[in-house]
Amino acid sequence: MPICRVCYFRFILFALGAVFLCPSVNAASSVAKQTKLTAAVIYQISRFVSWPESTFSHQGDVLLICVLGKDRSGLLPQLQHFTSRKSKGRSIKIQSFRTSNELLEKQSVAGGCHILFSMNGEWDQLSDSEIQLLRQKTLLIGRTRDFLKGGGMLALILVKSKINIVINPDALEGSDVKLESRLRVLAKTL
Amino acid sequence: MKYKSHIFSSFKAKLIGLMISVTFISLLMASVGLTVVQVKSFRNSLESSTLSNMEILSFNLIPMLVFDDSDSAQRLLTSLKTRPAVKEAEVYRLDELEGLVFVARYPEGGEHYVHKDIREYITPEFFGEKHYLTHPILLDRETVGYLYVYSVFDELGRFQLEIIGTVVVIMIVCLLLALIIALKYQAILLRPLRLLVDVTEEISINKDYSLRADSTGNDEFSHLALGFNAMLDEIETHDRQQRQAKLDIRQLNMGLEETVKKRTVALELANQNLLATLDQLSQSKNKLVEQEKMASLGGLVAGIAHEINTPVGIGVTAVSHMGELVAQLESEHRAKTLRPQDLDRFLVNANECVDITFNNLGRAADLVKSFKQVAVDQSSDSVRTILMADYLHEILMSLRPQLKKTEHKVELQCAPGLKVRCHAGALSQILTNFIMNSLIHGFEGVDKGVITISITKRDQRISLTYSDDGIGMDADALSRIFDPFYTTRRGHGGSGLGAHVVYNLVTQALNGNVVAKSELSEGLSFEIDFPERENHVVK
Ligand SMILES: Nc1ncnc2c1ncn2[C@@H]1O[C@H](COP(=O)(O)OP(=O)(O)O)[C@@H](O)[C@H]1O
Ligand SMILES: [Mg+2]
Numbered sequence: 001m002p003i004c005r006v007c008y009f010r011f012i013l014f015a016l017g018a019v020f021l022c023p024s025v026n027a028a029s030s031v032a033k034q035t036k037l038t039a040a041v042i043y044q045i046s047r048f049v050s051w052p053e054s055t056f057s058h059q060g061d062v063l064l065i066c067v068l069g070k071d072r073s074g075l076l077p078q079l080q081h082f083t084s085r086k087s088k089g090r091s092i093k094i095q096s097f098r099t100s101n102e103l104l105e106k107q108s109v110a111g112g113c114h115i116l117f118s119m120n121g122e123w124d125q126l127s128d129s130e131i132q133l134l135r136q137k138t139l140l141i142g143r144t145r146d147f148l149k150g151g152g153m154l155a156l157i158l159v160k161s162k163i164n165i166v167i168n169p170d171a172l173e174g175s176d177v178k179l180e181s182r183l184r185v186l187a188k189t190l
Numbered sequence: 191m192k193y194k195s196h197i198f199s200s201f202k203a204k205l206i207g208l209m210i211s212v213t214f215i216s217l218l219m220a221s222v223g224l225t226v227v228q229v230k231s232f233r234n235s236l237e238s239s240t241l242s243n244m245e246i247l248s249f250n251l252i253p254m255l256v257f258d259d260s261d262s263a264q265r266l267l268t269s270l271k272t273r274p275a276v277k278e279a280e281v282y283r284l285d286e287l288e289g290l291v292f293v294a295r296y297p298e299g300g301e302h303y304v305h306k307d308i309r310e311y312i313t314p315e316f317f318g319e320k321h322y323l324t325h326p327i328l329l330d331r332e333t334v335g336y337l338y339v340y341s342v343f344d345e346l347g348r349f350q351l352e353i354i355g356t357v358v359v360i361m362i363v364c365l366l367l368a369l370i371i372a373l374k375y376q377a378i379l380l381r382p383l384r385l386l387v388d389v390t391e392e393i394s395i396n397k398d399y400s401l402r403a404d405s406t407g408n409d410e411f412s413h414l415a416l417g418f419n420a421m422l423d424e425i426e427t428h429d430r431q432q433r434q435a436k437l438d439i440r441q442l443n444m445g446l447e448e449t450v451k452k453r454t455v456a457l458e459l460a461n462q463n464l465l466a467t468l469d470q471l472s473q474s475k476n477k478l479v480e481q482e483k484m485a486s487l488g489g490l491v492a493g494i495a496h497e498i499n500t501p502v503g504i505g506v507t508a509v510s511h512m513g514e515l516v517a518q519l520e521s522e523h524r525a526k527t528l529r530p531q532d533l534d535r536f537l538v539n540a541n542e543c544v545d546i547t548f549n550n551l552g553r554a555a556d557l558v559k560s561f562k563q564v565a566v567d568q569s570s571d572s573v574r575t576i577l578m579a580d581y582l583h584e585i586l587m588s589l590r591p592q593l594k595k596t597e598h599k600v601e602l603q604c605a606p607g608l609k610v611r612c613h614a615g616a617l618s619q620i621l622t623n624f625i626m627n628s629l630i631h632g633f634e635g636v637d638k639g640v641i642t643i644s645i646t647k648r649d650q651r652i653s654l655t656y657s658d659d660g661i662g663m664d665a666d667a668l669s670r671i672f673d674p675f676y677t678t679r680r681g682h683g684g685s686g687l688g689a690h691v692v693y694n695l696v697t698q699a700l701n702g703n704v705v706a707k708s709e710l711s712e713g714l715s716f717e718i719d720f721p722e723r724e725n726h727v728v729k
Contacts (some may be wrong), residue, residue, distance in 0.1 A: 013249075041257070047329065047330065086330070160256075180253075182252065
């Protein structure tokens, strides 16, 4: 039931808000909820982004969401929830790269990522040229403004109880991946 | 003229009214239909433009709902400013737990307005210029919220006004055109009818039935004119016939008057002649009546003379025989040859002669006496008291010469001492006539007839019944017996006045009445009834 899913997402958002209002009460559970929210936002963003058609041709209609770095907050299982759902009619797959080296090694796989979510740490290991290459066909999402400054395209930054979407227009300019304008309207610019 | 103009104006009005109303109705229907269609399509275009706008808005609203960014939604809604028709807009997201959750509204800060569930307007609604629309916001066929918009389309009202104004103007122009055409055309249409009416009018004024209506052409009016002309033909012939008949009647009347005048004159003449004749007739009748009276008197005189002749003759013979006897006695006495037996014989003879003479003279005296009585009574109008039985005998005596020659008998039935005061002469004349008629007519071919006369008196009225047992009369003759000059013996001494004289005497002299009764071969009877005269006139 589609309405249900949205509601579910909304519930998470509000719960997260509550956690941030009183962080000392239950830090652990607030982190878990933040992770859930992040997974949901990543999924929702995928619905307002368009990739070049060529990125789907060889693997059928599958949207590949890759996660870079060690998953300390349990984001992967949260993202895994959304594999049962579709984004723009495409089924969703999750791929994890623990290190930047792994990413570079599995170039064939990494090249097919539609979204690359970067946990803190591993991103800095990538060179500018590597990033340049990556963002050609992949939406690069991070969690900080520094990520954006380091060539990232979109950041989910937690402000108070809400996640703000911040974009790096220059990075987006040079990419074949396009954010829908209606999403851009919501986003803040670096 | 009034009549004509009235007919035409009403007919004209009807024609024009028809054309105008047909035009009006068709125009009205066309314009109403057109207006409705126009307004509807205008509404549809308004609605579809609104819808497409809402779709764009919804499309942009989706991430705002998904990421719960009400500020952005609010900002986005302000873009509706460019659409002045939109008076109100509201965005809701759909939440499983909370249901519809208000997100943003336009104009901002306005009162949160939900007069009913906005989802009812998912099928948009128009209320006049007001338009309500709720647009579901879909993401991958998932309803994530609703956009509700309330618009007021002033242009719809303006459009309607414009259309109605245009329609009214077009209608007025068209109606005016129709009126002009109708006015022009009715004159052409009604021309033949007017001509026909003119003809009828002229006919009714001048009574000239030889006029004819123009029947050229092939429309209904020419048919009407043909029929009218046929009718006129008939009327004309009828009229002519009637005039002729009137003339004939007048002439006939005049002729009739003439004839009547002539006839009247002739009638008057005939009348005068008749009157003169009647005068003459009555004169001669009176004369005849007198003659009859005289004749019966004359007959009486002759009869009486004849009667007297016999006794007087016998008396003369007896006296002359006595003279001879006396002369013989005288001569014997003078010759002294008279013997006593001669004297005795003379005395016997002389006595006999005296007796004979006495008897016969007495009889003659009787006769004269009765004749005198009857004659005097018949010629005079004397009223006197008579001893009826004696008087009847006297009458019979006077008629003896006639009765004596026959074997007929007369029976008198009368109380011996009956005295009656009356016009005796009339009575004698009546009975004489009756008896003479019986002898002449009744006993014709009868040898031994019987006449019965009976007289009775009661309460100063005398009833006399005379009857014979002769041949009688038939009813037709009986009804005419008292008519003057009615007789069956004309040329044989009958005058036809006898019974008439009787009738006059009974009714005038006796002041009574007489009825005759008879049947053929049953005899004839008269019943006379008259009052006795008062005793104050004595002659
Ligand atoms: N006693 C009678 N019996 C039969 N007929 C009679 C008798 N008396 C009169 N008439 C008829 O009546 C007629 C009229 O009589 P009257 O007036 O006396 O006229 P006249 O004796 O001149 O004929 C007679 O002609 C006769 O035919
Ligand atoms: Mg006579």
